[in-house]
Amino acid sequence: TRCYSVRGHLLCHSEHSVRSVVMIPVCKRHWFLLVSITALWIAGQPASQPLFGAAQAEEPTVETNDGDAEKADEKSKEEESEDARQLREFKELSDEIKAELEKRRQAADKGVEALAQIRQEFRDEFRDVCKQLREPPKDVSATDVNRQRLLNRQKILALHIWQSDAIEPLVATNAVATQDLSNRLHMFSSARISFMQKHQDKIQELHHLISTAQNEAMQRGMNRQNHDEIRRKQSYHYNLVELERELVDGVDSSDDDLIVAPTDHVLEAIQHALRRIVQLQWNGRQLTLNQAHWDEPFGGGSVAESRKLIIDRLAKQGFVMNQENHFSPFSHTMNQNSSSLLLLLENLLYHVMQPSNQAYGMSNSTNGTYGVFSFEVDRLRTRVEVTQTAFTMTLNEQLAPYRSVEISSHQDGRFRITVFGEQVTALIQQPNGTVRILESYDDKVLTASATSCVDLYAERTDFVEHFLEKLESIGIGRPTTRFDPPIADRVVRLLEVAEIDVEANFARLTADLDSLDYTKREAASQELARDVEAYAPRLEQLFEDDAASLELRSRAQRILEGYAKQQRGPDELVQELKLVDDPIYLANLLGKRPPEDFPRIASRLEKLTGQSLGNDPAAWRDWLAKQPRP
Known part of the structure; x- marks a missing residue:
């Protein structure tokens, strides 16, 4: 070690490290004493030890590297521990969801069994009512009243049976609503991004299990019948004769072959279903649409009342309607305005789609007192518009003979039927009752008019009856005529x-x-x-x-x-x-x-x-x- 005096400072230099240089300010008279002390201190330091810690930057570097490695090891262990903890939590969640799904499956099966029992009670009562109607009356004075009561009850029971069939898949899926379970899984995975990335297969598997639960329940609720069979049986509930054949005479309608409609002349093929919607009636001296006829197939009973009755009877057996998801199929179907007219239009669509399930588009919307229903298949395009004061229906054949039909009825007495095709047929009635009928044949046009429909019928009886028969052949129900x-x-x-x-x-x-x-x-x-x-x-x-x-x-x-x-x-x-x-x-x-x-x-x-x-x-x-x- 060498010491120098440089401009009033003591300069000490160690040979062990060129960087060990220290400049110390010192007074001249103390210079010798300081040099001695410094030399003795430096001589006592180990060769590897830098002077005055001037090279301490080197040593901490080694210490820092050792600490990072240890921290990395600890972090790895913590990550392994976190992953194991999240796996455990996921397994617990998965077990809870699977157990809840099984619980809901059992509840769904119980609901379907209860519904089957209720439906069987309706079918038994329907069978008894039919047998009573077949028996000769004992009390002639009360025959008319009692028979009408039985006829109405028969129709209402048929409506209950039809609704039991219609809501069965919805009752089955109601107990297996899974939106809450999907939300739980989503919240779990969203809070654990790294876990979700590493174990995406496990999460997807559980998601699939949840999503298929309702589909499986619906399939069980279908009574293992295919879609065509269900639709066909539902359509028969509009026909009391077919239902009576099945329940009283033991002739199952499903044994009959489906009536295959021709591909052309669609209106003739669906006339029976269409007449349930478009039925004309006499209103004083005028013609009008009989809207009360829409309820006739159901004996005056409403769909809403029928479904409420069934749900109330299910509730007595422990069934609880799931309210967790307003947009679930069950809630949507129960809350929609399922009027008699809507059911008849759906039945019309079913008949139009025969003989095979064709692709179709359908829309249904209501806004207060205004409603629109429309559908389109490759054979027919239909639109119905209903307000408080008017009804309008248009039908356009997509195949030969490509006819277009419009029926409109208004509260103020306006009534119009037009059929456009190779021939033109029209009935136009004004609010004051005056009426005009027009028919075109080749180059000829026949017209008849009067101050009212009744007057026209009286003056041109055969002509009016022939006109009404033509309308009936394409599904427009004629009013009562003289021999009816x-x-x-x-x-x-x-x-x-x-x-x-x-x-x-x-x-x-x-x-x-x-x-x-x-x-x-x-x-x-x-x-x-x-x-x-x-x-x-x-x-x-x-x-x-x-x-x-x-x-x-x-x-x-x-x-x-x-x-x-x-x-x-x-x-x-x-x-x-x-x-x-x-x-x-x-x-x-x-x-x-x-x-x-x-x-x-x-x-x-x-x-x-x-x-x-x-x-x-x-x-x-x-x-x-x-x-x-x-």
């Missing part, structure tokens, strides 16, 4: 009314209306309602009589209101066509009625013609054919 049961029955009843002793009968019926016996009151109401034309003036006087009892007045009011609603159309037609006074009509009617009506019709013919030809329709027709037409 409602009109013919009314004519026969009017002939009976003419023979009634109105004064004596009304006194008897009025007494029965005020009886303490409910059966007598009901029977009297039915007889008055049946022959209301004869008793209407007296019923109006009874209703306005303040001295009459409340029971008499209220029943008189109901009878008159019922007559205004139900008999107005037929009576307008009977009176306008003068059917009671038409010998040609009565002679033809004679051959269409049961034998018990012969004496009454023959008696009227004798009064009108002065001839006595008995009950032989042919004899009357031959004689009338020889007479000059009025």
